[in-house]
Amino acid sequence: MQEDEIRRLLTDAPEAGCRALFETYWAYAYAVVCRTLRSACGKEEIEECTADVLSDVMLHYDPARSGSLKAYIGTTARRRAIDRGRALSRRSAELSLDSETAPDIPSREDVAAAAEQAELSREVLSAVKALGEPDASIIIYKYYYDMNAAQIAKSLGMNPITVRSRCARAMKRLRAALSEYE
């Protein structure tokens, strides 16, 4: 569903609008939260944080005067995730979110490096897409969502051993595809 339509629904029929919002963006919110928190905590925490994000958005987003809904959700998700990460780091003391969040918030001096990194991320993702399915999904599930072979196999209806072997081969192909960046 298009963002404008969701905004209209949120105004005219909030119930339906919220349904649409949830369905359309929960995966996005999850991905944003996962990106920040995956190395800091487990799936439960990520889901908890995603729930907080969606609640926040539903609580605070006003379609009559807000900007992009997607951007709002992204911002809220990122901040919520950092918030959660900080709370976790306070407890565990060994966690640092710097490595995860730094690319999102480049300093004045690091702008060029950040832009380059974003470009490389985009290239890698493009190369992953070029692998085709199911290899691309395996790579993303494994390295972005931090799922293990058994979980991936269950999701894709494959054998875990097959997932591992395909993953290994896919990584080789990916590396070959990105050889120009050596």
Added chain:
Amino acid sequence: MKKRDMIRYLRQADAEDIAKNWPHPDDGAGERIYEKCRRSVKDLPDPAETVQGETEIVQHTPVWRYAAAAAAVVLVVGGSVGGISLMQHMHSMEPVPTAEEQSAATVGSEPDTQAEPVFMEGIAEDRAATEPEKPQKASEALAIVEHTTDASEPVTQAATDASGNAAKSTTPASDKPANGNDPTEAANDHAARMDRAYELLMQFAEEHEHIEVYRTAKEYFEAKTGVGLKDLDDQVLVVYPCNYEDICLPAIEQFLKEKGIDDVAATYSGERESTRQTEGRITLAEAEHICRESAKAQDAAECIWERYEADENSGLGEVYWRRFYVDDARTASIVTYYNNGMCIFYQAPGESDSLNPQEHRILTAAGGQLGSLLNWQRLEMEKSDSVLTNDQKAQLRALEQEESSLWCIFYIRRRLEIIGAMSPDAPHLTLEDAEYLCAHNQTPELAARWIRELYVPDYGWGSGVDGYAYVLSDHETINIVNGSSIYYEDTSTAPVTHRDLYE
């Protein structure tokens, strides 16, 4: 590219792209997330319940999502009431915007409380009724904890008696009842000493004007009671001062040692580094407090800025972007709506004298400016995409993924630069505004700094980049501030760059 690098870049890939192409395989995650939402709001319907509503969605949507959506209605409505109220006062002070301003400043526009749907009525009361009553004192908070945790769980008692002598130990609460074996009295005694320790810290903070102590006290009591201290006392300040590590913590340690609370002092010492790494945000209540305590709006803003600049380690509060990270859930909308953290456009109800209308207008204009630029550049993107070169498109796509980083002015500037223009309709700091600021600041440097801070988004003219040269938006003039002087040049004769002026 090495495998390690590939994985690193992959893990930093655009979340939107990932979610679009490879959404997380829903192994019940959606249901679980909804369940977690339900736990937050009691009135949320059971997932098994169907919700009467849009039949179109009913035909394609799992049942649990209906319930989630219905629950979201409550959240949205209640949240709108709460969120809007924050800005209502500002709204009342706003000059009536023109149609152009309204269209250009959607993101930074003011809440239209008149347009609030009728169905919102009563929702706030419903929400209030469902929310648990907040404890007002540490003893109450502790009482809650006592009821919800194992009584034999060790509890560090950091408290002093009325004479200031320490009474501390790390002992199971049940092992040291205050009077005989009555666990209730033991809990009460514990709570009383917690209160006393808290009072002592507050007293110390006031005497030494160390508002940082509030935060330390907050952390301590949060850790011990498991209850957020901001729920205990709204006056607790959680700010991150530049000198926190050098001054505040040693002072607190010394104070606690003097009071005999050595273990807590040692804890503070050990937690210095981790605290420095993990703290730095301020809550809305804290920002409000600073605003109330400040004589002028800019004083408050500078105070908050100063304190927030120190939070560099986490990447939040980065100096250049002036981004505020306000962790109160209610403020997320404010930060996003108004200026993505460049300034706090908030005025507490009943504190109308802290900002005069002119100051308020200036701040609001600056806040709306960024929102307008965001809006404008988005429109421009849509319009101009067909006429851009491939390189330009590539650059814009590279920036597109940063769209959610609304606070990141660099990317907005880059977009504007790529497109080669900036919004003609964007509200700017006017000459009158600048003159007002100059007239009401003691030194030209301070005026220049203040103008500069407000004018950061005006990068489209090439100013605001090097940090000290600024072109104001008044179309009749180019106003350049170079740190100590403000130059006005008539643009009707010839374009003047700050390079011309310097040379």
